[in-house]
Amino acid sequence: MGIQFIDLKAQRKRLKSQIDAGIQAVMEHGAFIMGPEVREFEKQLAEFGQAKHALGCANGTDALVLSLMALGVGEGDAVFCPSFTYCASAEGIANVGATPVFVDVCADTYNMDVESLKQAIIDINETAGLSPKAIMAVDIFGQAADYRLLSQVAQAEGLKLIADSAQGFGSTIDGNHPLNWADITTTSFFPAKPLGCYGDGGAVLTNDDQICETVDSLRIHGKGEHKYDNVRIGMNSRLDTMQAAILLPKLSVFADEIEKRNAVAQKYHNALHNQVERVPTVLEGGISTWAQYTIEVSDWLRLATQLKEKGIPTARYYPNPVHGQSAYKHFPVVSSGLPQTEACLDKIISLPMHPYLEEDVQNQIIEAVIEAVN
Numbered sequence: 001m002g003i004q005f006i007d008l009k010a011q012r013k014r015l016k017s018q019i020d021a022g023i024q025a026v027m028e029h030g031a032f033i034m035g036p037e038v039r040e041f042e043k044q045l046a047e048f049g050q051a052k053h054a055l056g057c058a059n060g061t062d063a064l065v066l067s068l069m070a071l072g073v074g075e076g077d078a079v080f081c082p083s084f085t086y087c088a089s090a091e092g093i094a095n096v097g098a099t100p101v102f103v104d105v106c107a108d109t110y111n112m113d114v115e116s117l118k119q120a121i122i123d124i125n126e127t128a129g130l131s132p133k134a135i136m137a138v139d140i141f142g143q144a145a146d147y148r149l150l151s152q153v154a155q156a157e158g159l160k161l162i163a164d165s166a167q168g169f170g171s172t173i174d175g176n177h178p179l180n181w182a183d184i185t186t187t188s189f190f191p192a193k194p195l196g197c198y199g200d201g202g203a204v205l206t207n208d209d210q211i212c213e214t215v216d217s218l219r220i221h222g223k224g225e226h227k228y229d230n231v232r233i234g235m236n237s238r239l240d241t242m243q244a245a246i247l248l249p250k251l252s253v254f255a256d257e258i259e260k261r262n263a264v265a266q267k268y269h270n271a272l273h274n275q276v277e278r279v280p281t282v283l284e285g286g287i288s289t290w291a292q293y294t295i296e297v298s299d300w301l302r303l304a305t306q307l308k309e310k311g312i313p314t315a316r317y318y319p320n321p322v323h324g325q326s327a328y329k330h331f332p333v334v335s336s337g338l339p340q341t342e343a344c345l346d347k348i349i350s351l352p353m354h355p356y357l358e359e360d361v362q363n364q365i366i367e368a369v370i371e372a373v374n
């Protein structure tokens with residue numbers, strides 16, 4: 001088999017017996033919905049993420065919707081988010097009836113730019129019919145946004161702060177997870193994410209008892225104390241017991257996998273920082289989960305083509321940011337525009353990245369990149 005962009009089979013080899021035993025156990029006990037593995041996984045996930053509570057749900061997009069609902073975000077509310085993200089960030093906001101307001105990102109980290117955010121808040125304060133309600137930062141490519149700065153703005157402006165950590169769950173700044181600053185962290189267990197399951201899954205993490213209780217109710221049809229007295233309009237959004245059983249062994253090696261990903265990233269950095277226009281910048285004190293290793297080159301198509309000829313896959317995230325997509329074009333963009341979001345579009349390209357990338361394979365990739373850019 002050729003070189004994989006994300007090699008899920010290598011991880012499967014490592015965890016096969018544990019995962020298969022976990023699946024078997026669920027099939028035998030039969031508690032497919034909210035079974036014991038879900039509770040156990042939630043407990044361990046909360047511990048890993050330095051959170052008081054973790055609640056599984058059906059996917060990372062629902063995790064955002066449940067969070068926004070629990071915070072009471074709805075019609076007439078503006079939620080600030082980057083355009084340089086997967087569409088689901090803005091989709092969650094629009095799905096609760098609120099308005100996503102697109103903010104620019106920093107040139108070096110691709111994460112939300114705090115000056116652009118401040119301008120967007122001024123803009124919305126001057127817009128009739130909309131009031132600022134929340135900030136949705138995205139931990140793009142695996143790196144935590146600069147929550148130290150974002151939380152200061154959230155506090156000063158009385159806004160809620162959500163960390164969309166679908167790509168960056170496990171990332172830290174000075175040893176702290178995003179939840180140290182955010183009201184809620186969400187994540188996704190889509191198979192290709194750093195912590196992925198064998199299907200769809202997601203989670204909401206919070207330190208707030210009230211938010212936890214509300215999300216727990218919302219994910220099970222707005223359940224109340226009694227099974228047949230639902231107290232709010234909710235959703236059907238649970239993490240399958242089977243997926244929790246798959247995630248338990250995966251979580252047990254996740255810290256080790258993050259270390260391995262960082263070793264791969266370091267090797268790319270050492271070999272490429274003098275060769276390409278830009279290699280990823282990590283915040284001082286920050287640890288990324290490296291969902292993607294994204295570089296910038298002057299001619300991405302040439303690089304992609306030459307690598308493909310050598311059997312090396314690449315990918316591009318995100319050539320068409322959300323504000324340019326058909327369903328999202330009518331939503332507001334910060335008045336200062338999105339210069340950094342747009343500046344990188346013709347340059348970005350992501351290289352194979354996963355914890356099990358072997359040294360000789362990575363050497364081949366590095367050599368091919370250097371050849372293509374010179």
Ligand SMILES: *Cc1c(COP(=O)(O)O)cnc(C)c1O
Nearest residue numbers: 059060061086088089166188190
């Ligand atoms: C993958 C992703 C999501 C959505 O997760 P799903 O589990 O696919 O619904 C949300 N936000 C970001 C930034 C993502 O990368």
